[in-house]
Amino acid sequence: MRAHLARVDAVLVQALIAAALSFAHLHDVAVAAGQDGWKAWAYPVSVDLLLVAAWRRLRSGTSRTAAWCWFVIALAASLGANVATAGLLDLGDVPAWLRILVAGWPAVAFLGGTLLAHSAPKTADGVDDQEDEPETALQPPAPPAIEAPPERPAVPVPTALIEHARKVAAEHHTRTGTPMDVSTLRARLGVPAPMAEAIAARL
Numbered sequence: 001m002r003a004h005l006a007r008v009d010a011v012l013v014q015a016l017i018a019a020a021l022s023f024a025h026l027h028d029v030a031v032a033a034g035q036d037g038w039k040a041w042a043y044p045v046s047v048d049l050l051l052v053a054a055w056r057r058l059r060s061g062t063s064r065t066a067a068w069c070w071f072v073i074a075l076a077a078s079l080g081a082n083v084a085t086a087g088l089l090d091l092g093d094v095p096a097w098l099r100i101l102v103a104g105w106p107a108v109a110f111l112g113g114t115l116l117a118h119s120a121p122k123t124a125d126g127v128d129d130q131e132d133e134p135e136t137a138l139q140p141p142a143p144p145a146i147e148a149p150p151e152r153p154a155v156p157v158p159t160a161l162i163e164h165a166r167k168v169a170a171e172h173h174t175r176t177g178t179p180m181d182v183s184t185l186r187a188r189l190g191v192p193a194p195m196a197e198a199i200a201a202r203l
Helices: 002-032 038-060 064-088 096-118 159-176 182-189 193-202
Strands: none
Touching: 002 038, 002 064, 002 096, 038 064, 038 096, 064 096, 159 182, 159 193, 182 193
């Protein structure tokens, strides 16, 4: 556990030293390019924030092309300042192209930060977290289920009544040439409609 903490502390100290040196180099380049006061201190903050925002987008796995683009731009600005302060560039006589780059950096950083922020993916809280997700088509609500009517209980019919009904139906068919319907059967037998239907089903 103690060895792990020692490794973490070493990495953290190394990161802080590297960040401080890069921060100072960016500040020196901004001053040499004609930016003074708080503006010179704002440049390294802008570069580092854009670098961190692009790196976080790369880690999220979305908008990787745009994230790589802005990560490379911010990294080039940081590395360029480090190299410029290594004696390869006369900071007392900064060329016009470097002044133009430094003066135009705020607009570039603002554009990159805005694009990275507005392409953020959507989370469950409604905050952006996923990008270019296909829209789910709205499904119409399912119609309410229709309850089936309860089945009627079977009507008990005496066997003798069924035999009598067969004779009546046969006599009707012989006389008319057509099968007897339920209404006629009910009228001839003088029984309720449910019983007449039960008899007709068994004929």
